[in-house]
Amino acid sequence: GINGILQPLESTISDAERFKLSKHLYLNCKCGSHFKFGGIVSSNDYQMTFNGIQCKKCMNQLNTLNVTSQLEQRIRSFISKYYQGIVICDDSTCGMITKQISVYGKRCLSNGCKGVMRYQYSDKELYNQLLYFDSLFDVEKNKNQSLRPLYESEDVTKPQELIKGQIDALSEQNRDNFNVCKSIVQKYLSDCGRRYVDLGSMFDFMQK
Numbered sequence: 001g002i003n004g005i006l007q008p009l010e011s012t013i014s015d016a017e018r019f020k021l022s023k024h025l026y027l028n029c030k031c032g033s034h035f036k037f038g039g040i041v042s043s044n045d046y047q048m049t050f051n052g053i054q055c056k057k058c059m060n061q062l063n064t065l066n067v068t069s070q071l072e073q074r075i076r077s078f079i080s081k082y083y084q085g086i087v088i089c090d091d092s093t094c095g096m097i098t099k100q101i102s103v104y105g106k107r108c109l110s111n112g113c114k115g116v117m118r119y120q121y122s123d124k125e126l127y128n129q130l131l132y133f134d135s136l137f138d139v140e141k142n143k144n145q146s147l148r149p150l151y152e153s154e155d156v157t158k159p160q161e162l163i164k165g166q167i168d169a170l171s172e173q174n175r176d177n178f179n180v181c182k183s184i185v186q187k188y189l190s191d192c193g194r195r196y197v198d199l200g201s202m203f204d205f206m207q208k
């Protein structure tokens, strides 16, 4: 039912756990540097300044318009992946793959297979991916340092963490820029969320 689907998203699990399978937000700089953006955190590739994101390789400042257009491009690539509607059999020994959307949640079409066809890229994954991007530009989450970490704890290249006072100041100074980025994500998130909830209620109905 819908509760079973939504609960993990709304519970108190950490962002590190919730978004561990989400794809990173990569940003390109004009110098050719291609790096993961993880919010107001320390990175070997970029640093936050009072005027936004700065590439550490060439010291170029990425303006908000540049960031929002890259963000939107990335979101659209996930949405088109979702709309490809590829469904695969959950029986790993079968490997049945098709583009038939109508078979969602149905038995595999392969002769004698007991598997169930599922979306390769589900509503839930897309929704979670958008929530991850949303979190990166969430001023409160940045301030609370509750974001998914950019580096694994055992990563030896992991740079020294920023200090709390620095994060607070950078969060406030970037509030307007971040809100512009967040509104881009929100635009897609509300569409996706509506469809996601619709789908959940549809299954709830079917199970009665």
Ligand SMILES: [Zn+2]
Residues within 6 Å of the ligand: 029, 030, 031, 032, 033, 055, 056, 057, 058, 059, 060
């Ligand atoms: Zn650069």
Ligand SMILES: [Zn+2]
Residues within 6 Å of the ligand: 089, 090, 091, 094, 095, 096, 108, 109, 110, 113, 114, 115, 116
């Ligand atoms: Zn199958």
